Amino acid sequence: MPKKNPKDIISQSQDAVLVDFYADWCGPCQTMNPALEEALAELGGKIKLFKINVDKHPQLSQQFAIRSIPHYILFKRGKILWRKAGILTKRELVQQLKGFC
DSSP states (O other), X not given: OOOOOHHHHHHHOXXXXXXXXXXXXXXXXXXXXXXHHHHHHHTTTOEEEEEEETTTOHHHHHHTTOOSXXXXXXXXXXXEEEXXXXXXXXXXXXXXXXXXX
């Protein structure tokens, strides 16, 4: 399967896509992984998760003004519906995202 261009995924997805801007060295990013997966599972898979490593995609990080990680942006058809930086609980994530399902 060809590697997908992150910009294409963000701009063309008809579904809501939650983009997780992270880095391998970021402790809080690792902490958030289980909460993210559980929250999206609880939402019935209606929101897709796409992870972008800020070290590998610095131009995208700049484009979306990512200054701290973890940073989450919810896109649909290229439009930003919601964004939040920092650590959230699974419950907070579900509450904030369920309105976009």
